[in-house]
Amino acid sequence: MPQLSSGGGDDLGANDEMISFKDEGDQDEKIQENAFTERDLADLKSSLVNESETNQSPNAVRRGQQNEHRGYQEKHREHLDGVSKHQDGGMYKTAYPGYPFLMLPDPYIPNGSMSPSSNKVSVVQQSHGMHPLTSLLPYSNDHFNPSPPHLPTDMSQKGVHRPQSQDISGFYSLPQGGVGQMPPSMGWFSHSLMLGPGMHSTGIPHPAIVPPSGKQDHHDHYDRNVYAKPHQEPKREKEPKKPVIKKPLNAFMLYMKEMRAKVIAECTLKESAAINQILGRRWHALTREEQAKYYELARKERQLHMQLYPSWSARDNYVRPGKKKRRKREKQQDSTTDPGSPKKCRARFGLNQQTDWCGPCRCVSLALSLCYPSLPL
DNA sequence: TCACCTTTGAAGTTT
């Protein structure tokens, strides 16, 4: 990505194009230097949205799918056909041949859930001539067979073993219990009895489905602590809760997933807050074409998500509005007197959220300053 | 164990 090295030793890259940081010195001048303006970007987003709505109205799709009680196989096949047609002549035909399966990462099959470690591994591996979103597709291209093996076309062939090209247990810790105990060779086949917390009702695993424990980061603990000791969780077995279907990722989230490892490798940062600040700046530094890739991918993510879970709504994962706000407000009440956290530290030193150059506490700015010493403190 | 941090964008809710 050419924008990553803007020259002059400024390895921040996006530092010159911090569009959102309007309070920083010569920002106006820098904005003018940008290849695209916010207005352009807004137009782009608008056009992408319009295209999406023109092609397939989400509401119409949802309604249509809710009304039509077709089998998933048929729907998914149609979707794949549609995507394939859509991609004809488009950049994804060449750049992202396997995209339609973006939300169907087969490595999730062994344990039926998404593990952050899987992402970590895949991201690190992305440098071998794979397409830019390999990090989002933590599985081999073999998994993008034109006749997707995860479609239960051969459901009747129970016991048919798929050659295991690699020992995926090395990449994805196989839990000792539940579906995780199934041999990797059985991973492709979604027998109804194998359905686990990360499995769609159709038998198709989906990273959007997570155990009811909540957030993904907590899900990691769930994997390690709960799955590792299944016999110690009788309550969970007695009361199996409905798996949580997560929101589809937006363009920026997709970008972050892909680029996080790069940033970590470049500056040895691990704090996500700091990484995300950098990624946010780099996101603004992308050209409209580069961003368009992610907007398009995000659009397809949403479409696929809609097809997989037609009755799902973002409201399903929505905490009652105001609840969190009140929690935050309560926490902020003592933020000006009690030092210790980045927020409190910012309050003490009068720093704003964007610049956040704060040294006295171990906040993200400290990590940033270590990584980019050329930036002002 | 879990909320927080931090980012952008989508989608939901409130005004």
Added chain:
DNA sequence: AAACTTCAAAGGTGA
């Protein structure tokens, strides 16, 4: 309709 709020990912940190 506009403004506001929540949630997606990530992993270290602190309560």
